[in-house]
Amino acid sequence: MKLGSRGRYAVMAMVDLGLQGNERPVRLADVSHRQEIPLSYLEQLFAPLRRHGLVNSVRGPGGGYLLARPVHRISIMDVVAAVDESTRVTRCLDESPSRGCMANRTRCLTHDLWAGLGDHIETYLGGVTLEDMCREQQPAVTHYLDHNATSPLRAEARKAACRAMTCGGNASSVHRHGRHARSLIEDAREIVASYVSCSPLEVVFTSGGTEANNLALLGPDRRRILISAVEHPSVAKAVPSAVTVPVDHQGRVDLEALEAELACDAGPAMVSVMAANNETGVVQPLADVMHVARLHGALVHCDAVQAAGRYCGAWQEADLVSLSAHKFGGMAGAGALIVRDGVPLAARSRGGGQEYGLRAGTESLAAITAFGAAVTAACGDDTARLRQLRDDMEARMLDVVPDAVVFSGDAGRLDNTLAIAHPDIDAETMVMSFDLDCVAISAGSACSSGRMEPSSVIEAMGFPSLSRHAVRISLGWSTTPEDCEAAVRAWEAANTRHQRRRKTA
Numbered sequence: 001m002k003l004g005s006r007g008r009y010a011v012m013a014m015v016d017l018g019l020q021g022n023e024r025p026v027r028l029a030d031v032s033h034r035q036e037i038p039l040s041y042l043e044q045l046f047a048p049l050r051r052h053g054l055v056n057s058v059r060g061p062g063g064g065y066l067l068a069r070p071v072h073r074i075s076i077m078d079v080v081a082a083v084d085e086s087t088r089v090t091r092c093l094d095e096s097p098s099r100g101c102m103a104n105r106t107r108c109l110t111h112d113l114w115a116g117l118g119d120h121i122e123t124y125l126g127g128v129t130l131e132d133m134c135r136e137q138q139p140a141v142t143h144y145l146d147h148n149a150t151s152p153l154r155a156e157a158r159k160a161a162c163r164a165m166t167c168g169g170n171a172s173s174v175h176r177h178g179r180h181a182r183s184l185i186e187d188a189r190e191i192v193a194s195y196v197s198c199s200p201l202e203v204v205f206t207s208g209g210t211e212a213n214n215l216a217l218l219g220p221d222r223r224r225i226l227i228s229a230v231e232h233p234s235v236a237k238a239v240p241s242a243v244t245v246p247v248d249h250q251g252r253v254d255l256e257a258l259e260a261e262l263a264c265d266a267g268p269a270m271v272s273v274m275a276a277n278n279e280t281g282v283v284q285p286l287a288d289v290m291h292v293a294r295l296h297g298a299l300v301h302c303d304a305v306q307a308a309g310r311y312c313g314a315w316q317e318a319d320l321v322s323l324s325a326h327k328f329g330g331m332a333g334a335g336a337l338i339v340r341d342g343v344p345l346a347a348r349s350r351g352g353g354q355e356y357g358l359r360a361g362t363e364s365l366a367a368i369t370a371f372g373a374a375v376t377a378a379c380g381d382d383t384a385r386l387r388q389l390r391d392d393m394e395a396r397m398l399d400v401v402p403d404a405v406v407f408s409g410d411a412g413r414l415d416n417t418l419a420i421a422h423p424d425i426d427a428e429t430m431v432m433s434f435d436l437d438c439v440a441i442s443a444g445s446a447c448s449s450g451r452m453e454p455s456s457v458i459e460a461m462g463f464p465s466l467s468r469h470a471v472r473i474s475l476g477w478s479t480t481p482e483d484c485e486a487a488v489r490a491w492e493a494a495n496t497r498h499q500r501r502r503k504t505a
Contacts, residue, residue, distance in 0.1 A: 025064030147476030154329035160373035188372030209324035275307035275315035281417025309378035330374035334367035
């Protein structure tokens with residue numbers, strides 16, 4: 001079958017009208033522009049469409065065309081038939097009026113096959129309405145549940161960034177534009193300092209958590225650095241020679257192992273333990289970590305990138321604390337390192353004297369201003385709401401797959417984080433399956449060169465067989481019950497597809 005341009009363009013134009021809502025006339029010139037159909041051709045098509053009662057014309061200023069019937073009462077076949085477009089499958093050559101196509105006026109062996117196919121096509125087109133076509137053109141509703149990767153920009157942060165971008169000054173300049181820029185940065189510094197309970201002089205703005213972690217770990221003159229086995233790569237890879245301290249099955253650092261490592265060497269040391277894990281959400285016993293470390297004269301660095309904006313706790317008392325704005329609704333490109341007074345630190349980038357000489361380079365005014373606004377907004381978040389949404393979603397997913405594994409479920413976790421593994425579906429397949437159902441989640445491990453690597457965090461916790469199956473669902477300030485409902489449906493759909501494949505295998 002070959003549907004000609006008349007039928008195809010007529011359908012496109014009618015769907016265009018349906019998408020406009022039928023509240024006011026639509027000019028054919030606008031349809032022509034949107035659908036790239038010659039205006040003169042459209043005018044020819046709309047004459048028979050009007051005669052067949054599918055559209056009404058409105059003359060005068062503001063005139064145009066309206067659908068004459070509701071979208072659910074206009075089928076695609078109605079439109080095609082109105083413009084006298086044939087939908088029949090190409091006929092045999094020299095077909096006679098009596099439907100014979102051979103010299104003796106009989107039908108060839110495949111004649112009825114093509115005739116029947118043509119009838120089915122007309123039936124199909126008669127069952128598809130403009131409403132169906134319009135619905136397919138609407139953008140799919142997406143559900144974002146990957147806040148631990150990055151959280152959508154908050155309205156407060158966006159407004160603050162826009163105001164800062166109108167400043168036009170360099171914060172190191174002494175004229176009024178520069179002074180205005182400097183005041184915006186210092187306002188943000190005071191907000192961050194108040195949140196972490198430190199002095200503004202102890203807040204060093206960076207480009208994000210990775211730079212803050214590197215500045216903390218590579219700056220002090222410490223002979224030994226000890227890190228937990230579940231640290232973020234920006235910590236684990238910053239000092240390849242670092243001593244790795246094991247964790248238990250819940251992902252919490254082994255305090256006895258930490259004590260033993262510190263006791264075996266009296267030299268100056270630094271302990272780096274994250275506040276909350278980015279994959280499992282498990283909250284580390286930082287008060288105990290700091291107690292053990294300080295008994296041995298060690299500094300404590302805490303990667304609080306996932307904790308900041310989500311809960312306050314012992315991480316605020318560490319000697320060095322890393323923060324990142326985009327994890328709780330700020331802009332990517334802004335972070336901070338909290339450097340407690342008296343902690344020795346060496347600059348990693350040298351040049352100007354910005355950030356107390358510890359981080360040279362012109363500050364990102366918009367990102368830092370948005371950072372401050374995001375901190376203020378995050379302080380008002382209802383974390384109990386997120387915990388309830390997470391717990392309900394987790395329970396329903398376990399009802400669907402009882403042998404699924406929830407990681408760190410028996411330990412204190414971030415209220416927004418669920419790390420779960422379907423024992424028979426790998427993480428990459430699950431993430432893609434969720435994405436097909438318009439739900440954004442992430443794997444429990446990073447993707448390198450298009451190949452999914454097993455999660456080092458899950459392996460360190462003692463679950464090597466599940467390290468390729470863990471996925472992370474992380475909620476945030478913009479999460480709704482509908483998002484979590486969609487995640488449960490996507491989980492159930494992925495499991496159903498797996499069960500169907502297994503039965504046919």
